[in-house]
Amino acid sequence: MVIRSLAIAGLLTLSLASPAGAQGALNMLCAPAADWCEGIATSFQRETGINVAMARKSSGEILAQLRAEAQNPRTDVWFGGSTETHITAAEGKLLQAYTSPNMAALHTWAKRSHTQSDGQCVGVSSGAIGITYNRELMARRNLPLPASWLDLLRPEYRGEIQLPNPNSSGTAYTIIAGLIQLWDEERAFDYLRRLHANVNAYTRSGAAPMQAVARGETAIAPSFNMETASMRQAGFPIEIAYPEEGTSYEVACMSIVRGARNPAQARRFYDWYLTPAAMDIGPSVNQWHVPAHPGAAPDPRIPDLSTIRLVDYDFAAFGNSATRRRILERWDREIGSLPR
Amino acid sequence: MTGPETGAPNTGAAVRLEGIAKRYGAVTAVKPLDLTILGGTLVTLLGPSGCGKTTLLRLIAGLERPSAGRVFIAGQDVTRRSAGERNVSMVFQSYALFPHMDVLANVAYGLVSSGLAKPAAHATAEAALEMVGLKGFGRRLTSELSGGQQQRVAVARALVLEPDVLLFDEPLSNLDARLRRSMREEIRALQQRLGLTVVYVTHDQGEALAVSDRIVVMRDGEIAQAGTPEELYMQPNSVFVATFMGEANHVRGTIERTQDAQAIVTLDCLRMTLPHRGLPTGAVDIVVRPEAIRISGPGGDGLAARVERATYMGSHTEYHLATAVGGLFALAPERLHRRAPGDAVTVTFDTDGVVLVRP
């Protein structure tokens, strides 16, 4: 009978469904590039024998998933993604606090993420916003090279700059929040309004403008330096300059999910990643984030944060969701609705 | 399982319908009616399209559920049983032969369905094919057969299950005229030989007269009249039945008086004595069969008439006549001395071809 066979098929699939939760498993959601995530998962698995199930998702997707799973978490560890999103998750009671014994050796900025999130996440890597440009396109069009935020207002750049849309992109939010902390909110929005004349598009994705620069689709775009380093390694004519006025930066965090089903394994991973050896995995797969551990192997391709002028970024204040909503609404009202 | 030939004539009611009715939403296809079909007889459901005859057949088959009433087959209440659970078989108008199976698989299908092993089923199916004159055709695809052969396969497929009742839904409508005549005789012969109970739907009165033990004439979801072919032809109880069962002239006359079983009827200047069939005095409808009209020379004793059209048909001649009571259609056996249009004639009736019906 069809009903019977359908029923049996259904039951078979049901039995398929049980997640393989053998002893010593770890479920990880991972925000950075897939190669890096895979490298981390495999190394940890090789060293500890703990079976890692890893999925790569953007930090927005991870936050959405953690929210949806809140009543019944299936994730143990969340690796990567900006401190602000981790703080947002912490506000939503999605994370649990943990202080690793290995934390003491980290850079100050990494430990500061820990403090600002009430111990619920720890910085693992960092990157700063720079102004990227396409070397060849700039030469072809005889454009001067940008060196500061104010340079971007030059009339020659009309239609050559691409920015992400803060409604959908965390990178865009980081840029705007940085400008606000560099000057003040009024001046930052005034700047964005004037910059608007040179902007050809506000993209949905934060990495899209930088990729457009790499492929010569647009000349200039502010973007994170570590992603730019990867593109340059791949052979694209992309260069980066750090604005003289100062720039904002991001500290990528790592956290343990509240109600994690494998808390012991999660803590083990947490401790493991805060060692120099684990931090060397990134450069081995063409990922050039600044590691949180001073003991990690140095490489000229890793940007040196100490030579870049950074704003004093307050992750707690700008990670607050009310602040975020207010800034986004203002952006929508004052920038998003400007005529092209 | 015994061979189909041994099926003894059934007796008693093979099919009984009690207050059966079928509605589709607001449309009533069959109004509540009772019908009994005796075992071993061939009963025809006859009527114009849309009269409910096919619906009635499908109600017996179990392909439709009645809105009211009950169906008994071989004495058992089968109202709630599905088609497969009733011991009935059906020959479809389109034959509905399975195009992806060969002839033998088609005929054996029902046997295999009821759990018979394939070899046994095939042997029985071969026998059934032989019975319908298709021995050796078993391995052909149904699409390789002629229309008449397909028809026989459909009959064999239905017969092989030895059903209590065999149902035919306009089985001959897809065949040409000549084949239709021979097939209907074959069906009748088979039914008689095997003593089958058959319910047969058709809209062709000639076919109905030729094959039936009894005919049920239907109209607008009701039984207009049921009876033997002769009864229906000779004693229709309405103009509708009369005109449906062969050609009939319809004129209006008056019953002057009744006397015992007879009535004195006047029709213009014509006076006739006919069975009154319970009709009161006064206006009455008179049905006159065309072959009961006698035509003689002008000035005779009868209705004066004029020939409007004469059509030579080979075996006989058809006349359209104009009379004081209206136009008449007559069949005359004359083949040589035909009358021409415009001729004045006198018309009289053979009373055995004239019937009074309720107006």
Added chain:
Amino acid sequence: MAAGSSLFFWLVAAIGGIALPWHMQQAGLGKGSVGALGASNPEAASALWQAVGHGRFWFWPVLASLLPALLGAWPLKDRALRSRFLIAGGALGLAAIALQGMAVGIRGWSWIWLTTLFGELGDRQFGIGIGGAMAVAGFLVLLTDGLALRGLFKGDRFVAGAVGLLVASITVFTFWPVLTVLAQMLIPLGELGVAASLAERLLDRKIWGLACLEFRVNCGVFWNTSLLAISTATLATALGLAFALIVTRSGFPAKRWLRLLTVLPIITPPFVIGLGLILIFGRSGVFNRLVEALFGLELGRWIYGYNGVLLAQVFSFTPTAFLVLIGVVEGISPAMEEASSTLRASPMRTFRAVSLPLMLPGLANAWLVVFIESLADFGNPIVLGGAFGVLSTEIFFAVIGAQQDFGRAAVLAQIMLAMALAAFLIQRRVIGRGSYVSLTGKGDGGLATPLPKPVGRAAYGIAIPWACLTILVYVMAIVGAFVKVWGRDWTPTLDHFRRAFALEWTPEGVILFAGGAWHSLGTTVALATIAAPITAAIGLTAAWLLQRQSFAGRTALEFALMLTFAVPGTVIGVAYILTYNVPPLEITGTAIILIACFVFRNLPVGVRSGVAAMSQLDRSLDEAAAMLGASTFRTLSTVVLPLLKPALVTALVYAFVRAMTTVSAVIFLVSAEYEMATVFIINRVINGDYGLAIAYSAVLIVLMMAAIGLIQLLVGRRNLGRRSGPIALTVAGRA
């Protein structure tokens, strides 16, 4: 059949309730299920043992329902009595299971009023597993058996059971999640009340704004979506018609290739077309550089936004329009055109006055199908949209973007749903009014009239350049898989394939799947292989029910089935993760959620192809089988199914291909263990690793072609012994 007993299904329900673990087991089945009676861990115990040994009183009603059901399942004489017991037992059982599942969740009582009434529960439960599923299935069939015994569904147990399962599964896998996501609209925004939040979300200027009419700013996303869908539908229909006319009405020599070309985009993973277009028409693309070199014109970034998405969508959906229209054009009886030409009409007049009006319903249908496709499209806008937002991407970013506002996503989803439904209803109207196309094959003698010269020229003029462009886009895209850095370093290399599909041998001689793509590829193929036959089976059964059976609520069922198609993938994805992450049905992160998503998203395709094929099968064939004593199931398997082979192939192929290429829904549903190929690809695209993405896509295309061949081989052909014209499967997917 109705006379048979229902003991088997009673046993299913009973075993599910008594012997097997009720909840889903973390470690899978096996050792845990044996000890379900008497298990010390309540989560591993059967419902009976949880009630007896662990004081989980909420299982008593479920277990008690088995009693009346048993009385009804016993093969007694009295049908009326049996049916009453069966209906009572089945309905009570289902209600009890649903109620306890809803009421007792992972944090005790799920509803606050239960807590206020009875106090804290002090216990909790997770989602149902094998035991619960068996109990649900068992009770459901007992209920439908009871209904059949009462004479409903013509007393056919099989039909009753099939309808019951269909209704239950649509309810669980479509209506429930969609209602869940729509309920998110009511989540308050900050300090705003429910009504104010809803109003704020609904009346958002970003949705309805029309400022673009006055200034050069972006209009509301509603207008963007409408504009895009309308223009895509119009262009794709025109192109599809041109192709259909060329293929059916002209002596074009390479028809077969043209047909292949129009089918290719269907088996192409999303993004490939978008990426190919960027490479050709992007600012640094071949075309722009050429124009700049030749004419000194700078075309700039025109490909990003409306233009590019439109172009990509027309590429993607012209095949859909073509497949709908080829059936329509082929279906027009040449006799009509011949009649027209004998009445001294010129070829042009014949085409204008006869052929075109006859095609009108078909054209309208194609237009609406493409409209719905465009509405639901996610892959093209995300690659090429730039600042141009449409509903599908807007929903995506509302959930995963910086806003994280499920409520806004729900409002947008609601608008999208309303648009899709409107198009869907209009489409039903159009088709319902009757197409003039005859599929009977009667009186179709005569030759197709050749196209009038101007029409032929126009068709060629449109179709041939388009075909060339399609080839170009594909070549450009596929080349990307074989060069170092696409658009930059054209050194040939197989590196991308090596990275994705490397195989290594360990010293012991065991194959090691070292490539990064093996895992997702394996999962994708496995899940598509599981989902396709289920989709086809349910779809064809549903088609048969709709086409051949009449029962109360048939139209409603048909509508509900087709409705699942109108729900865009993004909405389904969000809805599934919200609905199935919590008990009673806790399948997030499992393979089931992906399979369910594939099955219920693609079900309408199976239904459509089944209905189309079934309407060409003489109804008396089934009736003949029924009269010959074949059970309904036997009728289906020996008569209907063999004659439906072409529809079966269509359903299987579509279900398989869609499962392999879908993105919008699964992007929310993949987990670490079950990652899908398309999600893997989009992650590479986002990361700028186009080479690997394209290489993977190329492998998927080859794989799908092989699978289509295999399906055709396995299903086989109908043997009718006559010239069997191609059954016009004018489904073309998403209608």
